Amino acid sequence: MNPFSAPYLHRPVSIQRSMNLVLLALLPGILAYLLLIGPALVVQIFIASVSALLFEGVLLYWRGKPVKERLHDHSALVTAWLIALTFPPLSPWWLTVIGVFFAIVIAKQLYGGLGQNPFNPAMIAFAVCIIAFPALMSQWPAQGLTLSFSRQVEIIFGFAPHLDALTSATPLDAIKTALKTDVLHDNVQELLMSQNLYGTFAGRGWEWVTTAYLCGGIFLLIMGVISWHVPLAFIVSMSALALVCWLVDPTRFADPLFHLFSGGAILGAFFIATDPVSGCATPRGKLIFGAGAGLLAYLIRVFGSFPDGIAFAVLLMNLTAPLLDLYCQPRVFGALPSMPVKRADEEKEDAP
Amino acid sequence: MLKRLRQFFRFPGGIHLAHRKEASSEKAITQLPLPEKLILPLRQSAGATPVPIVKAGDKVKKGQRIAAAEGWISASLHAPTSGTVRDVGDYPVAHPSGLAAPSIVIEADGEDAWGERQPFLEQTATEYARQVFNPERVQHYLQDMGVVGMGGAVFPSHVKLVKAPGIPLETLIVNGAECEPFVTCDDRLMRERADEIISGLIFLTELLGVREALIAIENNKPEAAVAMQNALAARLESVVHHIRVVIIPAIYPAGSLKQLVYMLTGKRAPIGVLPTQLGVQCFNVATIHAIWRAVAHGEPLIRRIVTVTGDVERPGNLEVPLGASIADILRYAGMRGSADGCLVGGPMMGFLLPHGDAPIGKGIHCLIARSPQLFPPEAPESPCIRCTSCAEACPQGLLPYELYWWSRAGDFAKTQRYHIHECIECGCCAYVCPASIPLPQYFRFAKDQLRAAAKNQEMADQARERFEFRQFRIEREKAERAEKLAQAARAQSAKRAVEQAGASSAPPTSEAEAIIAAAVERTRMAHEAETIDPKPEPGNPA
Ligand code: SF4
Numbered sequence: 001m002n003p004f005s006a007p008y009l010h011r012p013v014s015i016q017r018s019m020n021l022v023l024l025a026l027l028p029g030i031l032a033y034l035l036l037i038g039p040a041l042v043v044q045i046f047i048a049s050v051s052a053l054l055f056e057g058v059l060l061y062w063r064g065k066p067v068k069e070r071l072h073d074h075s076a077l078v079t080a081w082l083i084a085l086t087f088p089p090l091s092p093w094w095l096t097v098i099g100v101f102f103a104i105v106i107a108k109q110l111y112g113g114l115g116q117n118p119f120n121p122a123m124i125a126f127a128v129c130i131i132a133f134p135a136l137m138s139q140w141p142a143q144g145l146t147l148s149f150s151r152q153v154e155i156i157f158g159f160a161p162h163l164d165a166l167t168s169a170t171p172l173d174a175i176k177t178a179l180k181t182d183v184l185h186d187n188v189q190e191l192l193m194s195q196n197l198y199g200t201f202a203g204r205g206w207e208w209v210t211t212a213y214l215c216g217g218i219f220l221l222i223m224g225v226i227s228w229h230v231p232l233a234f235i236v237s238m239s240a241l242a243l244v245c246w247l248v249d250p251t252r253f254a255d256p257l258f259h260l261f262s263g264g265a266i267l268g269a270f271f272i273a274t275d276p277v278s279g280c281a282t283p284r285g286k287l288i289f290g291a292g293a294g295l296l297a298y299l300i301r302v303f304g305s306f307p308d309g310i311a312f313a314v315l316l317m318n319l320t321a322p323l324l325d326l327y328c329q330p331r332v333f334g335a336l337p338s339m340p341v342k343r344a345d346e347e348k349e350d351a352p
Numbered sequence: 353m354l355k356r357l358r359q360f361f362r363f364p365g366g367i368h369l370a371h372r373k374e375a376s377s378e379k380a381i382t383q384l385p386l387p388e389k390l391i392l393p394l395r396q397s398a399g400a401t402p403v404p405i406v407k408a409g410d411k412v413k414k415g416q417r418i419a420a421a422e423g424w425i426s427a428s429l430h431a432p433t434s435g436t437v438r439d440v441g442d443y444p445v446a447h448p449s450g451l452a453a454p455s456i457v458i459e460a461d462g463e464d465a466w467g468e469r470q471p472f473l474e475q476t477a478t479e480y481a482r483q484v485f486n487p488e489r490v491q492h493y494l495q496d497m498g499v500v501g502m503g504g505a506v507f508p509s510h511v512k513l514v515k516a517p518g519i520p521l522e523t524l525i526v527n528g529a530e531c532e533p534f535v536t537c538d539d540r541l542m543r544e545r546a547d548e549i550i551s552g553l554i555f556l557t558e559l560l561g562v563r564e565a566l567i568a569i570e571n572n573k574p575e576a577a578v579a580m581q582n583a584l585a586a587r588l589e590s591v592v593h594h595i596r597v598v599i600i601p602a603i604y605p606a607g608s609l610k611q612l613v614y615m616l617t618g619k620r621a622p623i624g625v626l627p628t629q630l631g632v633q634c635f636n637v638a639t640i641h642a643i644w645r646a647v648a649h650g651e652p653l654i655r656r657i658v659t660v661t662g663d664v665e666r667p668g669n670l671e672v673p674l675g676a677s678i679a680d681i682l683r684y685a686g687m688r689g690s691a692d693g694c695l696v697g698g699p700m701m702g703f704l705l706p707h708g709d710a711p712i713g714k715g716i717h718c719l720i721a722r723s724p725q726l727f728p729p730e731a732p733e734s735p736c737i738r739c740t741s742c743a744e745a746c747p748q749g750l751l752p753y754e755l756y757w758w759s760r761a762g763d764f765a766k767t768q769r770y771h772i773h774e775c776i777e778c779g780c781c782a783y784v785c786p787a788s789i790p791l792p793q794y795f796r797f798a799k800d801q802l803r804a805a806a807k808n809q810e811m812a813d814q815a816r817e818r819f820e821f822r823q824f825r826i827e828r829e830k831a832e833r834a835e836k837l838a839q840a841a842r843a844q845s846a847k848r849a850v851e852q853a854g855a856s857s858a859p860p861t862s863e864a865e866a867i868i869a870a871a872v873e874r875t876r877m878a879h880e881a882e883t884i885d886p887k888p889e890p891g892n893p894a
């Protein structure tokens with residue numbers, strides 16, 4: 001296409017700017033995470049970033065695309081950081097690299113690169129790894145575990161055995177186990193407290209990481225990088241379902257606040273389900289997409305066999321996104337409320 | 353004194369642009385020195401191209417008709433100055449394609465002598481009010497005067513004076529929004545010639561019998577609004593009581609027809625519905641000025657005001673004769689060496705002049721000398737990430753990313769189902785796109801392809817109809833021939849029978865059959881004659 005065509009004025013925006021803002025918005029969460037877990041996270045982010053850029057570069061070259069220009073959009077970095085943040089921080093380096101490989105090579109570039117991938121690359125990475133390496137993907141460092149930086153690095157690079165003793169159940173795991181084994185406490189909170197897993201208002205330690213993610217998410221909303229539809233629908237639907245279950249049986253189900261601030265709920269609502277490429281694009285589609293992801297995530301994390309449900313929930317919603325968009329097209333300006341909204345798949349055409 | 357519009361209807365989308373009008377907005381309108389040569393492309397309006405009525409060597413007077421309107425949606429063309437017709441032939445025109453088109457070249461004699469002028473109105477401005485005009489006479493008069501929309505769409509104005517049957521025209525909107533950055537010609541016109549605009553407006557309101565007239569001006573042109581308001585206040589209250597100046601927020605594209613109508617009246621024109629069918633009509637301020645010059649002074653549309661700005665020494669607003677060379681105008685304004693091209697029209701909807709030069713036409717309101725400083729080159733195109741910024745900015749409520757996707761895929765039928773024909777090519781989507789995709793460029797391409805496909809389809813349909821009719825005819829002829837043979841045979845046998853029976857009179861049946869056969873033959877001939885007759889083109893040329 002002729003680049004010298006109207007309009008000749010452009011808002012100073014770029015994909016790189018959006019991606020950089022997303023990375024910036026992740027920083028508070030990363031900082032809180034660092035304080036909770038230790039510097040191992042930085043190593044994971046480093047491994048993920050380097051391998052993501054490498055894979056992306058090689059694949060772009062191989063596909064005959066402008067390598068430098070496309071690497072500059074920083075979308076691979078966002079995927080890499082999300083992988084590093086959703087994988088257990090002490091997972092071996094090769095696990096992270098495999099995750100990145102599936103995300104960048106399989107889920108993104110082989111589908112045609114940025115803008116063409118039907119599934120969220122970071123969540124493909126998570127799903128593949130949790131199915132292939134369920135044990136490794138469930139080893140979350142135990143609460144209050146203090147390991148020196150060198151020791152953490154040794155674990156990541158496999159020089160030290162990954163001791164099961166170092167890991168423990170996450171708060172979500174604990175509840176799930178309780179739900180299945182019928183060891184009943186008066187309520188879930190007590191159960192978690194008995195295992196020293198309950199903090200101020202949710203899973204101990206994690207609540208602050210999640211709060212930091214929330215701040216980052218709100219920053220993205222304010223900057224206009226994401227729209228409110230998906231996060232709001234996600235949070236509302238997950239809270240609503242959690243509320244119902246909790247009211248029905250507080251001895252087995254945790255309260256909504258706990259659910260929102262545990263696991264990847266907020267990260268998912270603001271940073272993962274909002275991925276524009278694999279998600280919905282129409283406003284109503286976004287609402288349904290967010291709500292569906294919130295509901296599925298709750299169901300999977302509470303009743304499923306995986307530690308958290310965000311990845312599968314988002315991937316399942318990715319499947320429905322094109323259909324949702326087709327049925328949720330907004331009205332063209334001028335079409336009257338009483339006029340039937342024509343869908344794009346209808347054969348009839350409007351007289352120009 | 354100025355009433356702000358208390359409530360306006362906010363159309364969806366739209367963008368806030370830096371106005372960048374300062375360079376020329378304080379420069380009064382000045383006359384371009386009369387050029388020696390004028391090149392007038394015949395096609396200066398939407399609809400049919402007028403037919404030249406002069407030939408090389410003819411002497412023409414200023415204002416003399418040199419090309420006559422062809423059909424209803426067409427407007428005449430006139431000599432902008434006195435001189436000699438040098439050529440009638442193809443010359444480059446101001447069009448993104450850079451192609452040449454039939455034009456009339458006039459060499460000025462420098463006298464600028466008017467021919468005979470016949471104003472439509474004899475009376476002064478205030479007296480004609482309450483007069484009853486014959487609308488058809490006015491329409492034909494304006495068509496003869498070559499008045500077309502001067503906001504860029506160049507739709508013949510007389511066509512817009514025809515009311516939709518059965519729908520009272522309630523609101524007349526005067527478009528003084530001038531929402532594109534850099535452009536200031538309407539602003540200056542309103543400041544300097546407010547009185548003539550108001551006269552023209554009163555004429556139109558009387559002619560059309562509208563209930564109210566609204567002069568819409570964006571809030572970045574307060575001086576223009578004050579000038580218009582003062583011009584209104586100077587008139588008799590009884591004449592102008594129904595006319596108001598309304599200040600609208602500066603949201604691009606507030607000056608676009610559908611958006612402006614909605615903003616002021618809350619009426620949304622559904623797909624395929626013209627504003628007249630909603631009881632609203634809209635004219636650009638410059639068009640109303642031209643209408644007034646025509647009806648009151650007998651001046652056809654032979655000049656216009658053009659904002660010349662950008663990378664020039666002396667930005668300003670020039671009144672130029674049609675056909676003046678764009679390169680000359682830029683030179684006159686002092687185009688700097690750093691300028692690397694010329695944008696014709698505003699920066700949002702205009703185009704880069706493909707060659708160095710082309711003549712000024714009725715719809716060109718702005719020339720911008722382009723430089724890399726003023727218009728930094730856009731980053732290379734990236735893939736679309738479906739961020740939906742474009743959909744949020746689209747004033748027509750379209751989904752540009754879907755249109756882009758299907759245009760790129762070459763599935764133009766799908767773009768139609770996403771309402772590509774509703775796209776006004778305003779450029780809002782490309783302005784906000786983080787992937788730097790020149791979206792309207794894709795849409796123009798898709799529309800061209802659809803047009804071409806529709807034309808092919810039409811031709812194929814005609815061919816098929818012709819073919820089917822021929823088949824039908826052959827079949828019918830065959831049947832007729834067989835029938836005739838049968839008749840002959842029957843007649844023979846009848847004759848034989850008669851002869852054998854020795855009956856006296858011819859049997860009546862065969863006579864009846866002969867009559868029928870003759871009738872069949874007549875219709876056949878009539879049909880064939882019809883197919884030879886040139887049939888009028890189906891489909892409409894608009
Ligand atoms: S603004 Fe550009 S990148 Fe975003 S959805 Fe529209 S076309 Fe795609």
Ligand code: SF4
Nearest residue numbers: 746775776778779781
């Ligand atoms: S150019 Fe067309 S698609 Fe783009 S914003 Fe304008 S009307 Fe919408």
